[in-house]
Structures are given as C-alpha cells and as structure tokens.
Amino acid sequence: xKIFLDTANLKEIKxxxxxxxxxxxxxxxxxxxxESGDPEEILVxxxxxxxxxxxGEVVATEAEGMIAEGRHLASLHENIVVKIxxxxxxxxxxxxxAGEGKRVNMTLVFSPTQALLAAKAGARYCSPxxxxxxxxxxxxxxxxxxxxQIFDHYDYDCEVLAASLRHPLxxxxxxxxxxxxxTMPASVFNALMKHxxxxxxxxxxxxxxxxxxxELAAKATR
Ligand code: G3P
Numbered sequence: 001x002k003i004f005l006d007t008a009n010l011k012e013i014k015x016x017x018x019x020x021x022x023x024x025x026x027x028x029x030x031x032x033x034x035e036s037g038d039p040e041e042i043l044v045x046x047x048x049x050x051x052x053x054x055x056g057e058v059v060a061t062e063a064e065g066m067i068a069e070g071r072h073l074a075s076l077h078e079n080i081v082v083k084i085x086x087x088x089x090x091x092x093x094x095x096x097x098a099g100e101g102k103r104v105n106m107t108l109v110f111s112p113t114q115a116l117l118a119a120k121a122g123a124r125y126c127s128p129x130x131x132x133x134x135x136x137x138x139x140x141x142x143x144x145x146x147x148x149q150i151f152d153h154y155d156y157d158c159e160v161l162a163a164s165l166r167h168p169l170x171x172x173x174x175x176x177x178x179x180x181x182x183t184m185p186a187s188v189f190n191a192l193m194k195h196x197x198x199x200x201x202x203x204x205x206x207x208x209x210x211x212x213x214x215e216l217a218a219k220a221t222r
Pocket of ligand 1: 129132166183
C-alpha cells in the first residue's frame with residue numbers, strides 16, 4: 001500500500017520525507033487554511049519535497065469553475081493532482097479534466113455508488129473517508145471493502161485512496177483489504193513505527209553488549 005501524508009504542513013512533510021517511505025501528499029482547503037503563507041506556494045514547495053502525487057483541491061462548486069481551477073492547479077507543477085469533491089458538478093469537471101490527461105482525485109466519497117461514478121468519469125484516485133463515517137456510527141472500513149470489491153471486477157484506472165484514517169488500526173485494515181493508498185496525518189504515520197517491545201528489546205541488546213564488552217576488557221587486564 002502506498003502511504004500518503006494528509007497535511008499541508010511543510011515541517012511535518014519534510015521530516016517524514018527523510019524516512020523515504022512517503023509516496024505522496026493529500027491536502028484540502030481546511031489543511032491549507034491552517035498554514036501561514038500563500039497556498040499555491042505551499043503546494044509547489046510540497047511538490048519539490050515529495051516526488052509523488054500531491055493533491056490540491058478546487059474550491060469552486062460549479063463545473064466550469066472547477067475546470068478552470070483544476071487547469072490552473074495542474075499547471076503549477078507536474079506532481080499536482082486535482083482534487084475535486086464528489087458532487088454532480090464535480091463529476092462533469094472530472095470527465096473534462098481527465099479527458100485532457102489531468103489526474104483527478106475525487107474526494108468526499110461516502111458511498112460505493114459515488115466511487116463507481118468517479119471511476120467511470122475517469123478519476124485517477126477516489127478518496128473514501130473512513131473516519132468521518134465512523135463518526136456517525138457507520139463502519140467506514142466497510143466502504144473501503146465495498147469499493148475494492150466493485151473495482152476488482154473492472155478495469156477502471158482508479159486507485160482506492162483510503163482517507164480520513166485516524167489511527168494505526170485503520171491503516172492496518174486498509175492494507176489488509178488491499179487499498180491502493182492510505183493517507184493519514186503525521187501523528188498517525190509517526191505511530192506506525194512505534195512498539196514498546198522494540199524499545200525494550202533494543203535497550204536489552206545494548207546493555208548485554210556493553211556488559212559483555214566490559215567483561216572482556218576486565219579479563220584482558222587480569
Ligand atoms: O483526506 C481527508 C482528510 O483530510 C479528512 O480527515 O480526519 O478530517 O476526517 P478527517
């Protein structure tokens with residue numbers, strides 16, 4: 001599974017990128033609004049930091065405006081993927097932009113039928129939101145499973161991008177289901193490598209090693 005960071009924070013992105021396992025970045029208007037600075041400049045800087053798909057979202061809600069914004073976003077950097085909300089106007093815009101060879105990430109997907117239509121319109125990625133469904137007592141992971149099952153029957157060139165992943169178990173479940181991509185905040189990403197037994201085990205290895213070295217040194221001086 002490809003791992004994307006869901007953030008527009010350059011510090012977080014630069015830190016995580018040093019690990020060499022970040023495949024792309026997703027942003028949205030809320031995430032960009034949290035940062036100070038020009039959103040387009042931030043997007044371009046993200047593209048320079050991570051050489052993978054970088055989603056930048058349109059804010060227009062009519063197809064015409066979405067298409068114009070999408071063209072502009074795509075012109076900023078070759079890594080930019082145009083993120084478009086999964087509404088009727090968004091579907092029209094996706095069809096046009098995909099026809100021009102631009103990569104579209106259909107976002108705010110909450111049902112299998114929305115995902116099916118996104119794929120048919122030519123979206124390169126579709127982003128079902130797991131955590132936000134869990135928030136309303138609807139099992140978010142079941143949506144991921146449904147979409148994967150549907151896409152498995154056909155040849156759509158549309159990757160399942162599991163979004164709104166809120167904790168490591170969401171990541172595990174998405175990977176077990178075969179989601180193409182999981183996008184997560186830096187806090188979730190940072191938790192993926194942590195295990196207390198690894199820390200305890202490493203501490204013990206190093207202590208044993210130091211003890212053995214000290215014993216060898218003591219023997220040598222006898
Ligand atoms: O990628 C979608 C993500 O930003 C939504 O996450 O936690 O706000 O539901 P969340």
